Amino acid sequence: MSIKTTIPVISKEAAHFQVVPGEVPVLNIRNLNVRSKNAQILKNINLVVPKNKITVLLGPSGCGKTTLLKCMNRLTDLYSELKLDGSIEIDGEDILSGKYDITQIRQKMGLVMQRPFPLPMSIYDNIAYGLKIKGIRKKSIISEKVEKHLREVALWDEVKDRLKTSAQRLSIGQQQRLCLARGLAVEPEIILADEPTSALDPISSRVIEEEFLKLKADYTIILVTHILRQAKRLADFVVFMYYGEIVEYGPASEIFENPKTDILKEYLRVGH
């Protein structure tokens, strides 16, 4: 869906969002700007993500949702052309400051990508990989956690007899659940999900969605999607982005029932 209008001018006030009363913040983004060589990809992002909620980043393709997500665990480091400024605080540590061990920061966040990318190893080793990196060596603990996290994503019963076979042989829906379990195994606080169902069939998508609703009891979830209906099913809070800016932010009910900007009204109307 593309919306053919000129870029709206957003007031500075609208771009600043405070903690929603009654919510515990886990992630605090202030004045984040991301520039590449010839474009500004993210403009003055301010966002507070509440704990144990699903915060949905909504918006048309190319509006900077994925870049924002990648900033949160600094995968942007891989793209030397990107220049970041501002701050992203998690547990009071500014991850952009360069003062902290990036590998430990990344373990606070589990990433689920658009398409599953199982590591080139067995199903078991895909989960064990992150545990071993964390320094867990004891086999009994690793096996226990592998089972726990495969059960957490409802994959255990499907794969328990072939844990040592290659993860590439799973169906794509199973692979995506494996990738989710792999991320959960390092016991993150936050799950970053970048259009996690875009490559899946409707049934597999529904399974993932149900997982997310269960997982938010233990984790904070930040979900990027451009599927409006998915956002409505899952979101507690919605961040609506357009051309690298946050246009509206608020509880899901408010955003969907009472959009303030024309651009969001248009998006909701077209996307329905």
Place this chain on the structure above:
Amino acid sequence: MTKRILIDNISSKWMLVCLSFFLLLPLAIGTGLVLKSEDLLTGHTLSSLIFSADWSPSEDKFGFWPFILSSLWVTIIALIISMPLCLLAAIYLSQFAPKWLLEFMRPVIDILAGIPSVVYGVWGVLVIVPLVGDTIAPFFNNESLGYSILAGALVLAVMSIPYILNMLLEVFRQVPVELGEASLSLGATKWETIKHVFIRKGATGILSAYGLGFSKALGETIAVMMVIGNVVQEPASVFDAGYPLPALIANNYGEMMSIPSYDSALMFGSLLLFVIILAINILFRYLIYKSEEK
């Protein structure tokens, strides 16, 4: 039938004809070599030809062992030198180096690959042979004229680098970026990601690159011939001179035809080379198959 459909139907057929030419070529070469070396095979046992070190064509003694040994020594040492170098260079260029360096290196690699074999040979004679004779061998308390297995291996290693490196770069280019991101997001360092994910994902391609590199290095003739000394002996150390199979054939074919079965012996030498390369290819195919299974 319309003309379009007709052309469509024939098109795949003539491609098949071209393909079958490639399939028949090795078969034809193999058969030809067997037929040509028949003279030698009727007068000698196969094991005496392969495992005997007695080489004296005027006395009708044809032991190929020194040549086989020289060939394998030179090739294996060359690849022991070049394989890790290429792997590290390919990883650096594809994962760490800035884009401009990769862009700069591509034509450099192409130029290295395009330098004629004989130029590498001259360079070997002028640089590597004295280096081995005056510096490396004395360092290991050995005496060497410099014309040696090691000199051949060093020249061959340098020659095979652009070839193997090019293939490895392609292997790492095909590993999806997202796979690296997945590993990093689990808290892995870049090195852990390379070691456990990229090399494993690329294992099949790395093996093919090494396999092709081996075949090509084994058959390399001129440059090796110029620096290895060409002495018929079982080399006892890397500082001894050797005489690889391709050099034997290139040096002698067309000469000394007065000696009976010499011509046939050289054909048998070619056949040996052919069979060794075939065996190496089969071995690497097997390894590739094994790595794909994982």
